[in-house]
Amino acid sequence: DWTMGAYREEAIKRIRDQVGSGRVICALSGGVDSSVAAVLIHEAIGDQLTCVYVDHGLMRKGESAQVVGMFREHYNLPLIHADESELFLGKLEGVSDPETKRKIIGGLFIDVFERHAQEMGGADFLAQGTLYPDVIESVSFSGGPSVTIKSHHNVGGLPDRMNMQLVEPLRELFKDEVRALGRELGLPESFIGRHPFPGPGLAIRCPGEITRAKLDILREADAVYIDQIRKHGLYDEIWQAFVAILPVRTVGVMGDGRTYDYACALRAVTSVDGMTADYYPFSHEFLGETATRIINEVPGINRVTYDITSKPPGTIEWE
């Protein structure tokens, strides 16, 4: 793609101009955005960049090992794996308000970053994979107060507090353009095509209180759901698909026993940029088969629902 080829060269030049001989720290989440940003910046400034993968204990099944493995082995990125799940899950204990959850996670992210940046002797710049939609969902209306729809934690207070400047090479791009840039940079197709995953992770797919037990159930259910979607060849038709575990237990019957387990909701949407979305029209056969598999394979869930809300008025995530 000639456009992205040119964009890449220009972006690299801009990064070099901005950073000079400074040191850059980057939060690598494993998502397409931060990964493309990290690889691009690494190409521009090499080992002036250090990436930190903050494992908040809110990732999907097997995800942390997969992400860290890929970037260390295939990309040779200087990467710190910070396992901070005890810290995050501890501070989230008993918290059910969505914005409070986001603020706690965002705040801890800052703390953890600050600590790692200090341990590596400080950094001058913070790199982020902020996209254009992230920028404009926190807009101010003609002179009025700034209105934030949801506090996205990757547009946070870290740079001010640490006295760092931001490097945001994807700030003008929409998701499809970031993917094109990722291809241009040689990231594997399986990775580029991955559905977006939010910074606060499974926390915002677990309405109500977050517990380790619920997270484990959610991880298993989500893995079965995504497996179903892949097996039916639907993954690439969908913008994002995930399970939310609901803060309600319902009565069921299995064999000759009564069950009293969690209900979950399946979510799948089509979208161009995440700003608006339609629910995905799965066949009833697919939904029935998936519900049966989840209930049979995931202890702790005995009821499966499908979320048919579009955005607006809903949001893609549940919180």
Ligand code: XMP
């Ligand atoms: P909503 O739920 O607002 O989500 O319709 C729109 C898109 O943004 C993702 N999302 C986030 N991404 N940090 C992120 O990096 C966040 O705090 C966050 N909240 C939502 C969501 O997964 C969807 O793709």
